[in-house]
Amino acid sequence: MTTATATIPHGVHHHGPEKGLMRWIKTTNHKDIGSLYMWFAFAMLLIGGALAMGIRAELLQPGMQLMEPQFFNQLTTMHGLIMVFGAIMPAFVGLGNWLIPMMIGAPDMALPRMNNWSFWILPFAGGILLSTFFMEGGAPAFGWTFYAPLSTTFAPDSTDFFIFAVHLLGFSSIMGAINIIATVLNMRAPEMKLMDMPLFVWTWLITSFLLIGAMPVLAGVVTMMLTDRNFGTAFFDATGGGDPVMFQHIFWFFGHPEVYIMILPAFGITSHIIPTFARKPLFGYSSMVYATASIAFLSYIVWAHHMFLTGMPVAGGLYFMYATMLIAVPTGVKVFNWVATMWRGSMTFEAPMLWTLSFVFLFTIGGFSGLMLGIAPADIQYHDTYFVVAHFHYVLVTGALWAIIAATLYWLPKWTGKMYNESLAKIHFWWAVISVNILFFPQHFLGLAGMPRRIPDYSLQFADFNLISSIGGFAFGASFFLLTYIVVDCIRNGKPVSARPWKGAKGLEWTLDAKAPYHSFNTPPSRALIEAESQHSA
Amino acid sequence: MAEFFIIIVIITILVALGFGLIGMLKGGRRGSDRMFKSLVARISLSVFLFLLVMFAAYMGWIEPNPVVFSTSTQK
Amino acid sequence: MSEQKYYVPDGTYWPIIGSIGVTILFVGFANQMHGVSWGASAMVLGFAIVIFMLFGWLGQVVNESVNGIYNSQVDRSFRWGMSWFIFSEVMFFAAFFGALFYARQISVPWLSGEGNNLYTPELWDGFKATWQQIAFSTPGTTLKSGVEMSIPTQLVDTWGLPALNTALLLLSGVTLTFAHHALRAERRNQVISWLVATIVLGVAFLGFQVAEYGHAYADGLQLTSGIYGSTFYMLTGFHGFHVTIGAIMLSVILYRVQKGHFSADSHFGFEGVAWYWHFVDVVWLGLFVFVYWL
Incomplete structure (x- = not known):
């Protein structure tokens, strides 16, 4: 029964990976699990992207060309769900798995078996979610926010499978978050103080608190949906004294922290890459930590700014508007610090830096359009238009996804011991950054002109911008083939690198071998090493 | 008034429970002591609350689910 | 080192x-x-x-x-893990308590015309917004899900079974505290008897809860009795589920104590389960006060 090994002796590389498929199923290794997460997220990104191509193809011209409106709604719904729960969140958990133990001088995650489970739930949950496409009545078609009563009274049978998939994804996220908290707070090198931790670790720690606070609420709200649909409860049914508006309140109590779950780790990544390529220590390390914590706190008390049009007392609207404006302050602190880090730095522009710089610029655009949407009276005009679509794609695609790609390129040499093809990566960057703006920037104009979101057909005056947007969309979609090639080519044929391929890079992970060993740190790093590698040392 | 007091006691119980959790988290002899003391406080408060609710109900200060919302002007 | x-x-x-x-x-x-x-x-x-x-x-x-x-590091990891798992449980219950408060304070008063909202008697003749009795005032109505609402014939009894059950569960908290104390003082036989008492009280609670459900169902208070029935059964149901899990975990702990596991200084398994039981106990207290009384 006791299959466990004894403790690892000092400085000895203990058992390597097993062989074959069983390695991946049984693994308790943070690097294996991190890779599994990343590949799963990438597969889901491609599937979700394919759905988006379907959406843009239908919107290429006014009129109905390719599909039934119901199927269009299924595409928008599943695109959102897959991207949020299948691509962005698992990708960040994967990065956290790979990087956090290396960054805090630990051998592995704190609860490795649970770590395995939090990954291995995902393929099953994803499978259940995708299988709804093949069910009678089709996949869920009520938008990724699944507002009642669309998702209760008027939804297809497959909604029950969707609910269980959300439950499973929630389990996975909660277990992942618990693991990261335990790792950061308990496995950290004894000599490393909290304020020595790199910002990616800090942002993930705070994100974990958001996950543990928000995901159970999501589980609660889908459970209420489930009983409303199947057991005759009346949570969201005014006939029985319930209220569909209550659904929105509970959903957005989860939903707003959720958007910060998807962006805080990106802030952390950015705070690593900019100092490296500006060759300066990060400006304002502690203010970054406090800003992250304030954003996380505020994220719990602003949820109803998604509901200005749903209706609420005027005092409520005012409160939620001002609280929302408040988030701009810590976010502004962050952007200021990134720019100040670059100020008079000796900057170079390798691919990870290009992605990060465009992240700062484009995310700020998304942040400002968010401020516009947060103004209650203005939101009456923008609500549920393409302006909203443009806003959240700027923060999620050119924000979260950009940071994930930047991080992948930045740490790929450490993961594989090999360097990717820099010129191809630069071509890919310019291809993606131009096409993504062609894709999403015109959607601002569409929204301001009044084109509603989630519709398969539109009136003629929107035709030109939609055409441009769709062309940009196809170009952006195609860029991912190049990204796949760059990553696979790096793993297969990349040139071997030294342990610290980026000259200005700081952090404990760069003190490990060129290709990080299977167990990161068998002995904790010394105080001198931690200080030398910390983000606030010159 | 009685309701207000009852809610205050519930919040205090939650705080005691929270301190117990922190004690458990710390571990070791001291954490264990802290956890045990907090849990003793929490169970004592809970018994007090139960007696309070029963007494308040007996005295008629609170009624089970009393709310009948006033209907506004008839049209 | x-x-x-x-x-x-x-x-x-x-x-x-x-x-x-x-x-x-x-x-x-x-x-x-x-x-x-x-x-x-x-x-x-x-x-x-x-x-x-x-x-x-x-x-x-x-x-x-x-x-x-x-080693002690693994022990601490387990402590962190268990603590935050319980916090996630707290948030899960918070969602349902939130629904209860929202319906109670906002949606049902709104249905009665408070705050210049919809004036419901125009929709349902003779509708009167009441809390527990929501179904009384919307007779013969079919929910949007196509289910006919069940009309309770009387209010939930607060003095009888629920009060008894609260006393039982609180008593189980007391006996568990005695067991905890005995374990810290290394008096194993006492630990075992107090644990047995705790489990018996927990199981008795579950038994009475089933009886209570039977009464309520017979009186017509069902899941389909509108928002009060919904919150009542979902909150007490999930609570009962957690009591069941807690009782099973306590039984495992009892078995382990008999096998000679745990010491006065190191008994995280016991502490984790004990805290869980106290948590479930507090949730019930919240239920008793908010669902049955206030």
Whole structure:
């Protein structure tokens, strides 16, 4: 029964990976699990992207060309769900798995078996979610926010499978978050103080608190949906004294922290890459930590700014508007610090830096359009238009996804011991950054002109911008083939690198071998090493 | 008034429970002591609350689910 | 320097078994609700696999712990893990309490015309917004899900079974505290008797809860009795589910105490389960006060 090994002796590389498929199923290794997460997220990104191509193809011209409106709604719904729960969140958990133990001088995650489970739930949950496409009545078609009563009274049978998939994804996220908290707070090198931790670790720690606070609420709200649909409860049914508006309140109590779950780790990544390529220590390390914590706190008390049009007392609207404006302050602190880090730095522009710089610029655009949407009276005009679509794609695609790609390129040499093809990566960057703006920037104009979101057909005056947007969309979609090639080519044929391929890079992970060993740190790093590698040392 | 007091006691119980959790988290002899003391406080408060609710109900200060919302002007 | 030796467990099959188990359980559940014949059997199978996984996995952990493979760092990781797991449970219950407060304070008053909102008597003749009695005032109504609302014939009794049950559960908290004290003083026989008392009280609570459900159902208070019935059954139901889990965990702890596990200084398994029981106890107190009384 006791299959466990004894403790690892000092400085000895203990058992390597097993062989074959069983390695991946049984693994308790943070690097294996991190890779599994990343590949799963990438597969889901491609599937979700394919759905988006379907959406843009239908919107290429006014009129109905390719599909039934119901199927269009299924595409928008599943695109959102897959991207949020299948691509962005698992990708960040994967990065956290790979990087956090290396960054805090630990051998592995704190609860490795649970770590395995939090990954291995995902393929099953994803499978259940995708299988709804093949069910009678089709996949869920009520938008990724699944507002009642669309998702209760008027939804297809497959909604029950969707609910269980959300439950499973929630389990996975909660277990992942618990693991990261335990790792950061308990496995950290004894000599490393909290304020020595790199910002990616800090942002993930705070994100974990958001996950543990928000995901159970999501589980609660889908459970209420489930009983409303199947057991005759009346949570969201005014006939029985319930209220569909209550659904929105509970959903957005989860939903707003959720958007910060998807962006805080990106802030952390950015705070690593900019100092490296500006060759300066990060400006304002502690203010970054406090800003992250304030954003996380505020994220719990602003949820109803998604509901200005749903209706609420005027005092409520005012409160939620001002609280929302408040988030701009810590976010502004962050952007200021990134720019100040670059100020008079000796900057170079390798691919990870290009992605990060465009992240700062484009995310700020998304942040400002968010401020516009947060103004209650203005939101009456923008609500549920393409302006909203443009806003959240700027923060999620050119924000979260950009940071994930930047991080992948930045740490790929450490993961594989090999360097990717820099010129191809630069071509890919310019291809993606131009096409993504062609894709999403015109959607601002569409929204301001009044084109509603989630519709398969539109009136003629929107035709030109939609055409441009769709062309940009196809170009952006195609860029991912190049990204796949760059990553696979790096793993297969990349040139071997030294342990610290980026000259200005700081952090404990760069003190490990060129290709990080299977167990990161068998002995904790010394105080001198931690200080030398910390983000606030010159 | 009685309701207000009852809610205050519930919040205090939650705080005691929270301190117990922190004690458990710390571990070791001291954490264990802290956890045990907090849990003793929490169970004592809970018994007090139960007696309070029963007494308040007996005295008629609170009624089970009393709310009948006033209907506004008839049209 | 013993702290500096890290522990990383070997590979494990339990997670994949668990994933397969919960998937079969949920897919079976969904099919059962859609009236598919094999749904129920799949549910049972999935549930059995999950139980098998839990006992296997935790059993392995207990074995490793008893054999002294873990160090104090692993112990602390477990403490962190358990604490934040419980916090996630708190947030899960918070969602349902939030629904209760929202319906109570906002949606039902709104339905009665408060705050210049919709004036409902125009929709349902003679509608009067009341809290527990919401179904009384909307007679003969069919919910949007097509289910006819069940009309309770009387209010939930607060003095009888619920008060008794509260007393039972609080008493179980007291006996558990005695067990805890005895364990810290290394008086094993007392630990065992107090634990037995706790479990018996917990099971008695569950029994009375079932009886209470029977009464309420017979009186017409059902899941389909509008928002009060919904929140009442969902909150008490999830609570009962947690009491069941807690009682099972206490039984495992009892078994381990008999086997001579735990010492006065090191008994995290006991502490975790004890805290869980106290938490479930507090949730019930909240239920008793907010669902039955205030």
